[in-house]
Amino acid sequence: MAAPIDPTTTPAWAELDAERDRFSPDLRAWFADDPGRVERMSHTLADLHVDLSKNLVTDAILASLVRLAEQTGVAGRYAAMLAGEHLNTSEDRAVLHTALRRPPGSTPALVVDGQDVDHDVQEVLDAMGAFADRVRSGDWRGVTGERVKTVVNIGIGGSDLGPVMVYEALQPYADAGIEARFVSNIDPTDIAQKTAGLDPATTLFIVASKTFTTLETLTNARLARDWLWAGLAEAGAIGDDDASRTDAVAHHFVAVSTALGRVAEFGIDPANAFGFWDWVGGRYSVDSAIGLSLEIALGPDVFREVLAGFHAVDEHVASTPLAENVPVLMGLLNIWYSNFLGAQSHAVLPYAQQLHRFAAYLQQLTMESNGKSVRWDGTPVTTDTGEVFWGEPGTNGQHAFYQLIHQGTRLIPADFIAFVNPAHPLEDGGRDVHGLFLANFLAQTKALAFGKTAAEVEAEGTTGALVAARTFAGNRPTTSIFADALTPRVLGELIALYEHITFVQGTVWGINSFDQWGVELGKQLALQIAPAIEGDEEALAAQDASTRALLDYYRAHRR
Numbered sequence: 378m379a380a381p382i383d384p385t386t387t388p389a390w391a392e393l394d395a396e397r398d399r400f401s402p403d404l405r406a407w408f409a410d411d412p413g414r415v416e417r418m419s420h421t422l423a424d425l426h427v428d429l430s431k432n433l434v435t436d437a438i439l440a441s442l443v444r445l446a447e448q449t450g451v452a453g454r455y456a457a458m459l460a461g462e463h464l465n466t467s468e469d470r471a472v473l474h475t476a477l478r479r480p481p482g483s484t485p486a487l488v489v490d491g492q493d494v495d496h497d498v499q500e501v502l503d504a505m506g507a508f509a510d511r512v513r514s515g516d517w518r519g520v521t522g523e524r525v526k527t528v529v530n531i532g533i534g535g536s537d538l539g540p541v542m543v544y545e546a547l548q549p550y551a552d553a554g555i556e557a558r559f560v561s562n563i564d565p566t567d568i569a570q571k572t573a574g575l576d577p578a579t580t581l582f583i584v585a586s587k588t589f590t591t592l593e594t595l596t597n598a599r600l601a602r603d604w605l606w607a608g609l610a611e612a613g614a615i616g617d618d619d620a621s622r623t624d625a626v627a628h629h630f631v632a633v634s635t636a637l638g639r640v641a642e643f644g645i646d647p648a649n650a651f652g653f654w655d656w657v658g659g660r661y662s663v664d665s666a667i668g669l670s671l672e673i674a675l676g677p678d679v680f681r682e683v684l685a686g687f688h689a690v691d692e693h694v695a696s697t698p699l700a701e702n703v704p705v706l707m708g709l710l711n712i713w714y715s716n717f718l719g720a721q722s723h724a725v726l727p728y729a730q731q732l733h734r735f736a737a738y739l740q741q742l743t744m745e746s747n748g749k750s751v752r753w754d755g756t757p758v759t760t761d762t763g764e765v766f767w768g769e770p771g772t773n774g775q776h777a778f779y780q781l782i783h784q785g786t787r788l789i790p791a792d793f794i795a796f797v798n799p800a801h802p803l804e805d806g807g808r809d810v811h812g813l814f815l816a817n818f819l820a821q822t823k824a825l826a827f828g829k830t831a832a833e834v835e836a837e838g839t840t841g842a843l844v845a846a847r848t849f850a851g852n853r854p855t856t857s858i859f860a861d862a863l864t865p866r867v868l869g870e871l872i873a874l875y876e877h878i879t880f881v882q883g884t885v886w887g888i889n890s891f892d893q894w895g896v897e898l899g900k901q902l903a904l905q906i907a908p909a910i911e912g913d914e915e916a917l918a919a920q921d922a923s924t925r926a927l928l929d930y931y932r933a934h935r936r
Contacts, residue, residue: 378466381752381887382449385759389445396441397717402433402852404826422703423689423870428857431826432710432790433718442709443700449885451705455694458880461489461656465891466753472891473654474661474876478687478869489656497654505651505669506677508631512581513553513673520628521578521614527556529571530670531601532585533593534896536633537561538741539663539872540585540670542734543683546868547671549731549800550679557674560601563593568600577608582630583670587653589632589639592900598630598643605629633666658891660741661876664869679865686869694877704874707792707856708881714790714854715764722765724782724791726774728818731800731863736768739875746879746890753889762886772817783825783849790854793822794871798862818857825853 384390408414408430418430434442446452458464461471476487476494487494511517515524530540541559544551551557558571572580582601586594606615606622615621626644634640635652651666663671664684672680690704699705714720723743725736748763769777771793782789795818799811828851834844858874860867883890909916909928917928 378463378753380754381756383759383887384445384449384885387445387448389441389448392441393438393445393713393717396435396438400433400438400718404431404433404852405828407435408827420701420703420706422693422874423686424860424864424867425703425870425874426859427703427707428859429706429710431822431855431857433852433854434710434713438713439700439706439709442706442713445712445885446699446705446709446881449887451881451884452699454884455877455880459691459695461487461494464753464889465656465658466889467892467894468655470891471656472658472661473656474658474664475687475691477657477664478684478691478873480685480688501651501653501666502681505666505672506680508649508651509669509672509677509680513555513676517581518628519578519581520609520625521612523576523578525555525581525673526579527558527575528581528583528670528673529558529560529575529601530583530585531560531568531594531597532583532633532667533561533591534741534745535659535662536585536591536594536667538660538734538738540668542732542738543663543668543671543868544674545734546729546731546863547675547679547683547865550676550865551674552676553674555674557670559670560597561593563596565600568597568604572601572604577605577629578612578614580605580629581673583633584630584643584645585633585667585669587634587636587659589634589636589643592903602626602630602644631669633669658893660745661891663872675865682865683869686866686871687873688869689866690870690873690877704877705881707874708878708885710854710856711764711790711878711882712885714788716760718788720764720788720790722767722787722789724774724789725766725768726771726791726793726821727768728771728793728795728814729863730770732794733770735794735871736766738872739766739768742875743879745893745896747883747886747888748895749886749888749890752887758886758888760886762882762888771821772814775817775821779821782853788853790856791825792856792858793818794858796860796863796867800863822855822857824849825851825855827851828853 415428415430419428458472459475461473463469464472471489473489473494476498479487479495481499483495512525518524537559544557560568560571584594584598605625609615609625610617615625623644627646630645631649632640632645633651637647637650640650641647651669653662653665657665664687668680694702694704711723725739727735743766744763750758752758768774782791795815803810828849831844831848834847839847879890905916906920909920910931917925920928
């Protein structure tokens with residue numbers, strides 16, 4: 378892989394520096410003086426309508442940002458990713474999450490490192506679909522012969538955040554009477570709460586760990602296995618012999634893993650293990666076998682529709698000129714705010730309760746990908762990188778943190794996401810509740826953009842010190858994303874949109890968005906500290922003074 382291009386050395390960067398130095402945003406004037414601004418800055422991305430007009434950019438700034446993408450090789454690097462080049466330099470791996478959603482029969486065939494990737498992907502998808510159909514139809518049954526009523530996914534990071542977000546978003550499509558629950562935290566409260574009220578005889582566990590060594594996942598898997606054995610034994614369904622226990626695990630556990638030896642050692646039949654590949658990063662894996670819980674709860678057809686949404690955006694990025702390429706433009710806007718206007722965080726505000734886990738999902742996608750201080754060749758970065766992504770569904774956020782976005786001292790770009798048609802249309806006294814909800818969506822972006830002047834406040838009769846308190850500066854940037862409804866396809870489009878926004882920013886910054894070494898040190902130290910928690914004095918003595926003091930407190934108070 379060629380050395381990254383230092384973006385700060387490009388002519389486009391110099392243009393943007395100059396634009397920033399003379400920049401005086403005035404959305405009110407821009408809208409008043411330019412009747413074509415909204416049409417010119419609104420775009421169609423598959424089923425999404427994306428309005429960029431309330432962003433703090435002029436046509437000249439957008440043109441310079443597009444030149445920055447050209448001069449840092451965004452299009453070429455995207456083509457290299459699709460072709461299977463080893464963009465993940467620190468692990469010498471291809472980056473092929475886009476291959477997970479290529480339709481069957483795509484041409485030309487994708488062969489990477491001598492492997493027919495299309496064949497491999499479709500083989501796993503077919504196996505997942507067949508297994509999901511068995512569970513949904515009742516052909517797969519537990520050790521007592523009862524149908525599965527609950528599937529519990531045990532994973533962490535990308536093996537949890539993606540599936541739980543998609544399940545919550547698409548619950549209206551769950552049609553088989555099978556509930557999905559998700560265990561991730563090693564805090565024992567998590568698995569205790571997620572198994573509470575469940576019947577072991579009707580529960581199926583999915584252990585999602587590529588290597589089958591992840592500490593949190595394997596600990597929770599063993600706890601789940603103990604819970605299963607204890608519950609079945611108490612009901613008289615199994616004995617306390619090894620054969621009965623092994624049979625129970627075979628009926629109630631499957632795996633998403635490629636470590637078939639470790640899967641078998643746990644007691645899961647390797648025939649019931651669904652694999653994925655090193656070229657799938659965890660935070661890019663919801664459309665791989667990691668989505669098995671979704672196939673069971675929502676159905677294979679729904680899952681395929683999600684994949685179709687992903688692919689539609691992949692195709693848009695591959696085939697659309699940079700100046701009209703929505704994920705590219707949104708990624709470049711983030712560069713403008715982060716590197717030129719000093720923004721440090723980015724709010725994602727879905728006006729859809731079904732997307733209440735979307736911001737949490739994006740936190741891993743964006744911050745694990747682009748929270749880097751070295752470039753893909755190991756040299757230091759030349760700019761600030763990464764943003765803090767956060768958010769909550771509207772209108773909850775309006776009554777919490779919107780005050781900071783409207784009148785605080787920090788610049789916080791925000792993406793607003795909404796849907797014309799709700800999953801649950803309701804009326805209150807003959808009034809469409811969803812219409813009222815969307816009025817808030819529209820009002821917030823308008824208020825952030827245009828604010829309220831002191832003269833307007835005074836015209837309402839306010840005087841004195843209250844005038845300043847009730848004045849809104851405006852010029853707070855937002856992007857509005859609208860769709861007809863939150864369908865499986867649209868959800869896939871939204872996820873892929875942010876995947877590619879993340880890719881664009883990482884490419885401009887010259888970083889490897891596909892490794893995550895930052896999570897490793899804490900894992901290593903936890904293994905060193907664990908013996909001290911358990912009473913090992915030598916391990917305790919090896920710790921720093923603060924850690925020793927905290928361990929002393931723990932040991933003194935542990936009951």
